Amino acid sequence: VPDIADNQIKTKSQRNIKRLNAIVFFAVSAVVLALGVMLAQVTLNGFQYQPGVQDTAEYKQLAGMVTLISAEMYLLLFLPAAAIFFSIQSGRKRGIRANASFTAFEGITYYRDFLKDITPADMSIIADLNIEGKKDISATLLRLYNKKIITFEANRVVLADGGAALSPDEGELVNMFKNGGITKSGVAAWKNNRLREAEAKGFIDAPPGNKIVKVLTGCLSSCCLSVVLFFVFAFVAGFLGANVIDDLEASSADLDYFATAVLTQSEVALFTEILTQYAILVLFIVFFVLILCFTGFWIFGYAMTKSHFIKTPKGNEIAEKIAGLQNFIHDFSVLSERQKEEVFLWDDFLVYAVVLEENEDIVKDISKAFKVDLSGVYSAILNL
Amino acid sequence: MGPIIVIVVIIGVVLLLGFILSAYNGLVKAKNKVKSQWAQVDVHLKRRFDLIPNLVETVKGYAKHEQSTLQAVIEARNKATTANNPKDEMAANNQLTGALNKLFALSEAYPDLKANASFVELQKSLKDTEDKIAYARQFYNDTVYMYQNKIETFPTNIIAGMFGFTAKEFFAAADDERQNVAVSF
Numbered sequence: 001v002p003d004i005a006d007n008q009i010k011t012k013s014q015r016n017i018k019r020l021n022a023i024v025f026f027a028v029s030a031v032v033l034a035l036g037v038m039l040a041q042v043t044l045n046g047f048q049y050q051p052g053v054q055d056t057a058e059y060k061q062l063a064g065m066v067t068l069i070s071a072e073m074y075l076l077l078f079l080p081a082a083a084i085f086f087s088i089q090s091g092r093k094r095g096i097r098a099n100a101s102f103t104a105f106e107g108i109t110y111y112r113d114f115l116k117d118i119t120p121a122d123m124s125i126i127a128d129l130n131i132e133g134k135k136d137i138s139a140t141l142l143r144l145y146n147k148k149i150i151t152f153e154a155n156r157v158v159l160a161d162g163g164a165a166l167s168p169d170e171g172e173l174v175n176m177f178k179n180g181g182i183t184k185s186g187v188a189a190w191k192n193n194r195l196r197e198a199e200a201k202g203f204i205d206a207p208p209g210n211k212i213v214k215v216l217t218g219c220l221s222s223c224c225l226s227v228v229l230f231f232v233f234a235f236v237a238g239f240l241g242a243n244v245i246d247d248l249e250a251s252s253a254d255l256d257y258f259a260t261a262v263l264t265q266s267e268v269a270l271f272t273e274i275l276t277q278y279a280i281l282v283l284f285i286v287f288f289v290l291i292l293c294f295t296g297f298w299i300f301g302y303a304m305t306k307s308h309f310i311k312t313p314k315g316n317e318i319a320e321k322i323a324g325l326q327n328f329i330h331d332f333s334v335l336s337e338r339q340k341e342e343v344f345l346w347d348d349f350l351v352y353a354v355v356l357e358e359n360e361d362i363v364k365d366i367s368k369a370f371k372v373d374l375s376g377v378y379s380a381i382l383n384l
Numbered sequence: 385m386g387p388i389i390v391i392v393v394i395i396g397v398v399l400l401l402g403f404i405l406s407a408y409n410g411l412v413k414a415k416n417k418v419k420s421q422w423a424q425v426d427v428h429l430k431r432r433f434d435l436i437p438n439l440v441e442t443v444k445g446y447a448k449h450e451q452s453t454l455q456a457v458i459e460a461r462n463k464a465t466t467a468n469n470p471k472d473e474m475a476a477n478n479q480l481t482g483a484l485n486k487l488f489a490l491s492e493a494y495p496d497l498k499a500n501a502s503f504v505e506l507q508k509s510l511k512d513t514e515d516k517i518a519y520a521r522q523f524y525n526d527t528v529y530m531y532q533n534k535i536e537t538f539p540t541n542i543i544a545g546m547f548g549f550t551a552k553e554f555f556a557a558a559d560d561e562r563q564n565v566a567v568s569f
Contacts, residue, residue: 112424112523332421333526346522 009100009127009323012357017093021086028082035074058269065275072282079286083293090294091301099129099307102319110331111324114348118318119143120355121169121194126203126319127356129307131194133187138366139354140173146343146351149174155368169194182370195309203315206308222299226292233288326356335359340366407543414531418552421524422470425555428517429464429477432510436461436480439506443487446497450490457483471553477517484510521555528552 008014115123120139124131141157144150149170151160157177166174172193176186198204311319329335335346335353340362343350353359440454447454460483464476488507491497498504531552535544543549 112520328523332417332523334529335526347519349519 007102007104007320007323008097009102009319009326009356011096011100011128013096013128014093014100017089017096021089021093024082024085028078032074032078035078056268058272062268062272062275065272065279068279069275069282072279072286075286076282076289080289080293083290084297087294087297088301088304091298091303092305093301094298095302095305095307096128099305100127102311102323103313103316104320105317106320108320108324110328111321112328112332115318115321115325115352119167119169119194120351122198122201122203122318123322123352123355125195125198126311126315127322129204129309129311131191133191134367134370135357135363136194136355137173137182137187137190137370138363139351140169141366141369142340142343142354142362143348143351144170144174145340146347152340152366152369157369168197198315199309202312203318204309205312205315207310218299218303222296225295229288229292229295233284233292236284236288322356325352326358329353329356329358336361338362403539404543407540408547411531411534411540411544411547411549414527414534415549415552417527418524418531421520421527425517425520425524426470426473428513428520429473432477432513432517433461433465433480435506435510435513436484439487439503439510442500442503442506443491443497446494446500446503447490450487453483453486453490457487459483470555474553474555518557521557525554528554 118126120143121131121136124136124139141150144166145152148160149166151158159174169190172190176182176190179186195204199206329349329352333349333353335350336359338346338350338353338359340350346353350359350362354362436457440457443450443454457480460476460480464473464480467473467476491503534540535549535551
């Protein structure tokens with residue numbers, strides 16, 4: 001896992017993860033608390049006692065143990081699911097942060113100028129080492145609109161000037177529309193080509209070391225860790241489980257008796273002792289299940305999110321400017337409220353606002369045009 | 385007064401102070417953004433004013449009989465450089481834009497001037513600077529918009545009134561300046 005620099009380009013994914021984590025945390029806490037208390041109540045009400053037993057200290061201990069075990073059992077049922085969710089989210093968060101982090105050279109807080117020779121796709125890739133089809137295609141179309149190469153008419157794109165010079169990202173996009181409109185494979189190819197282009201321009205690079213070796217090392221490490229944890233768990237569980245069984249055998253009571261008989265005070269004391277050991281055992285099970293979930297799924301979440309690329313020094317230099325630009329657009333403008341037609345006034349600043357997720361309305365607006373089927377229609381007009 | 389009422393009053397006062405503090409800081413930040421962005425506009429305006437003497441000198445050599453136009457440019461430039469607040473500077477800048485438009489229009493009648501490398505270079509520099517002024521002005525107007533929203537909307541308008549936060553001027557583009565874009569280089 002790489003060191004995460006403090007410098008981050010704020011992406012929507014980061015904001016979403018924080019929001020989702022908070023919601024799920026409160027929801028899970030509320031459910032655990034409510035159901036745990038309910039389960040304890042139900043369990044305790046299932047016992048029958050001799051008169052006076054419920055007033056004794058032994059009974060109170062037993063009640064405490066039953067409540068604890070109920071809560072633990074409940075946690076054992078629900079926590080792994082929550083742990084899997086949180087560990088995947090946590091791994092993803094780390095991956096997203098790693099993608100969006102950069103090394104600062106100049107300490108730029110606000111960058112107030114255009115980034116010449118940086119296409120919307122370049123900017124998106126440098127920002128978080130990923131390219132998003134809908135957003136980045138919308139930004140590229142907005143730029144084409146600004147250059148008056150295309151216009152928008154009733155949720156479709158019209159080619160206004162076929163002879164204008166196009167950059168590769170724009171040219172491929174226009175060609176894709178000419179050849180039948182936006183398709184999944186077309187978008188995938190466009191995205192892949194933008195990544196290769198950014199690599200060729202020296203903004204990003206494959207990290208040093210053999211990728212296969214690294215993947216295998218990662219898998220082997222996580223497997224070894226899981227095996228070690230499993231044996232530790234088995235040892236502790238075996239040790240504690242044996243104690244519980246010994247106690248039960250020594251008590252000459254069986255578990256059916258536990259549920260049906262009218263308990264005497266001495267039996268309450270005996271069950272309290274047994275349940276204490278049982279509670280510790282379950283606690284260990286909960287603990288190790290959580291560790292296993294966290295380690296395994298954290299790695300899964302991280303590996304799923306972390307880009308295969310890293311930023312080069314040149315990429316880091318531009319990333320710092322992009323972060324400054326994002327701060328500037330966010331703090332010094334209301335570009336989030338602008339419409340696509342205002343690109344003629346704001347020029348690339350509005351395109352940057354789209355790429356940097358400051359303005360999502362324009363993406364929604366432009367992407368409406370994606371849905372229209374182009375099949376067989378092309379003269380001077382392109383339906384997306 | 386019972387303890388509950390005292391606690392409620394204390395909580396109310398703390399919340400009120402928290403709100404005042406937050407609103408006041410928000411207003412100060414918004415005001416500082418306006419100032420900061422005006423400083424950016426000012427940098428580009430100064431750059432534009434600095435280009436004028438050279439431009440006038442270059443034109444003088446080819447269009448000696450256009451004294452009134454040149455004089456108008458110099459006066460507008462002097463007025464702009466001596467302006468000591470954004471409002472006056474905006475007005476002077478708009479006046480300068482009008483005068484420069486006339487100057488560039490008359491250059492059409494002097495082919496030698498149009499072909500002069502120094503003149504072409506100055507025109508290009510002016511165009512670049514004007515573009516920068518235009519963008520900086522748009523951002524400035526947005527910061528003014530955000531600031532105005534704060535001082536005019538409830539409840540921050542109360543705090544703004546209490547602490548004397550006053551409205552700022554938008555930097556409107558002059559009609560002449562829009563025409564300036566049409567000048568052929």
